Amino acid sequence: AAGDLVAKIYNELSKAYSLHADLNDERIQKSLNMLIVRLVFLLYTDDTGILGSNDIFQHFLERREAQDIRQGLIELFRVLNTPEDDRDEFLSEEFKQFKYVNGGMFSDESVVIPQFTDELQRLIVEDAGRGFNWSSISPTIFGAVFESTLNPETRREGGMHYTSVENIHKVIDPLFLNDLNKEFEKIRDISVV
Known part of the structure; x- marks a missing residue:
């Protein structure tokens, strides 16, 4: 079920990227793959409470119109990559509630994020958010799920094999x-x- 959801999100993101970019562009393909990893990670942390209260990411997305999610994610990813002590003292409470994520998952600011559509927002909020419990998924399964989102050439070049x-x-x-x-x-x- 998790794999099916990831595939649906991948397909909707592909459509969103294709509105303004070439999906064969290596930079876009890498951005698509990294965005999937980040979104699934945030869905998982939502259900486990790792980054703060449960459903913190869900509520973050629900408070925005689809056209505002792109800019919200750009800021959120920057915040997630910044230790709490180094964050802007005037940062809004909405962003302050997210804990710092070390390890570099959010460090690459060159990741291109497409404009979200209503369908993409609905899919992530309703189906993958409210409609699925990610905490029951073993983290070891994520390796296979993430590998399945990569095209074979990208996996081979990066040595990414589950x-x-x-x-x-x-x-x-x-x-x-x-x-x-x-x-x-x-x-x-x-x-x-």
Whole structure:
């Protein structure tokens, strides 16, 4: 279901970009992919409360008309990339309530954001927001979901390939995790005097 929602958002965003840009343009394609990642991340954090109160992003989108979402997201992404102590002291309460996101997800300000349509807003607010609980999705699933939004050439160039938890364990267990687990068991079995 999450994959279907991401695909629908991807298709609506593609339509929005195509109104003013060439979808074959590498900059537009990278922007589309990054915007999808950012939006899905914010939907997930909405349902988990990671960035503040639940539905903080949902309410942010609901307060805007479709034509105002683009500018709102540009400002929101800038705020999310700024530690709270470094933010403008006159920043509105609406933006102050969002916590800082480290790791660089929102650091690239060259990401092009298209003008939102009423349908795109409805899809994100109603179907992906109110209509779906992202907190039940394992974060490991996001790798596969995000990879599916990238075209094969972009994935290949960036070395972006989802690796399942099972395959990761095939590598890390014999390298160090098995020994670490044995050591932990020995420590746990030591009786405390």
